[in-house]
Structures are given as C-alpha cells and as structure tokens.
Amino acid sequence: MKGRIRPLMAEMAFVLVSVALLKEWLFPLFIGYWFTDAELAAAQLERTAILTGTVTAIIYAGLGSSAKYGHGLSYTRSLGAFAAVHAPVLLSWIPALDSLSLLRFIRLTWEGLLGDALGLFRLVNPDALPVATLLLALLLYTAGRGLRIEDQKRREEPDRRRVRIPYRHRG
Numbered sequence: 001m002k003g004r005i006r007p008l009m010a011e012m013a014f015v016l017v018s019v020a021l022l023k024e025w026l027f028p029l030f031i032g033y034w035f036t037d038a039e040l041a042a043a044q045l046e047r048t049a050i051l052t053g054t055v056t057a058i059i060y061a062g063l064g065s066s067a068k069y070g071h072g073l074s075y076t077r078s079l080g081a082f083a084a085v086h087a088p089v090l091l092s093w094i095p096a097l098d099s100l101s102l103l104r105f106i107r108l109t110w111e112g113l114l115g116d117a118l119g120l121f122r123l124v125n126p127d128a129l130p131v132a133t134l135l136l137a138l139l140l141y142t143a144g145r146g147l148r149i150e151d152q153k154r155r156e157e158p159d160r161r162r163v164r165i166p167y168r169h170r171g
Helices: 005-034 038-070 075-085 087-092 101-120 126-144 152-156
Strands: none
Touching: 005 038, 005 075, 005 101, 038 075, 038 101, 038 126, 075 087, 075 126, 087 101, 101 126
16 A cells, blocks of 8 residues: 555545534534524634644644655655645636635635634735645645654564564573
8 A cells, every 4th residue: 555645635535524524514513502692602613713723734744744654655646645635726726617616615615724723813914815724734744744653552562573582591
C-alpha cells in the first residue's frame, strides 16, 4: 500500500466530510435543542467554530504526516492528492462554475472549517478569507509532513525479527 494515492484521498475525503457534517449539521442541531436563548446559542456556535477550526488544523497536519509516513507518498504525489480532494473547491472559484449550487455549497462548507475561526478573530480581510483558508490548509498539510506520529505500543514492542538468546553464566 506504500506509495498509493487513492487510500490517502479516501482518508482525506472521509475525515473532512465527517468534520463538515459535525460542524454544519450535528452541532447546530444539538445547540438549538439545548440552548433556547438566542444569545447563548450564538455564543456556543462561535465556540464551535473556533474548536472546529482548531481540530481541522490538527487534522490537516495529521493528513500531511499520514501522506508521508503512512502512505509513503512523495511531496509531489501528496500535493496531487491534496489538489484532487480539493478540486470541487478549486473549481468553484472559476466564475463560470460558481453558479453551480453544489460546487458553491461544497466551497462554502469547506471554507467554514478553517475560515470561520479565522473570521471570528478578524485575522484576515474577509475578501481574502477563501484564499487564506486554502493557503493555511496547504501550509498545515505541508508542515504535517515533518511530523512523525508513532503508536505507543509500536515503540515498546520488541523487534520480532531479532532472536534474543539469553545468556546464562555457569559457574
């Protein structure tokens, strides 16, 4: 499975769609049920946007690490996977295709994953927010290639390829 793009693309799509569904559908549903006061609900939605942005940033770094160490992809191939998964977002920036409601919906939902947190802190000019969101995602993905995440069990596991012969001193 080393060096194959499709498993990474499936992983990226699954994780990003899952976070988008949680942010856009499930969290607002529960907040609407639990907090009947409009001001309190708005405050909770802002906190949700900040937390979702933080989690999405960590996810992009993890996906970059997974591309290099888990799937064994070169930088060029992993950028190709990144571009392929984000193709609907990139295509919706073309003015002729912006009128397609599905592409626009995908773009706005994706921009909200990181962009809503950036917009709340007014870190970026609102007109530049879509480009800043894409550049931040790409930066986090690229930076994640420098992170190697190891499982604790894997580090503590003895190497099974080596045979250890116990030494007994006879005396």
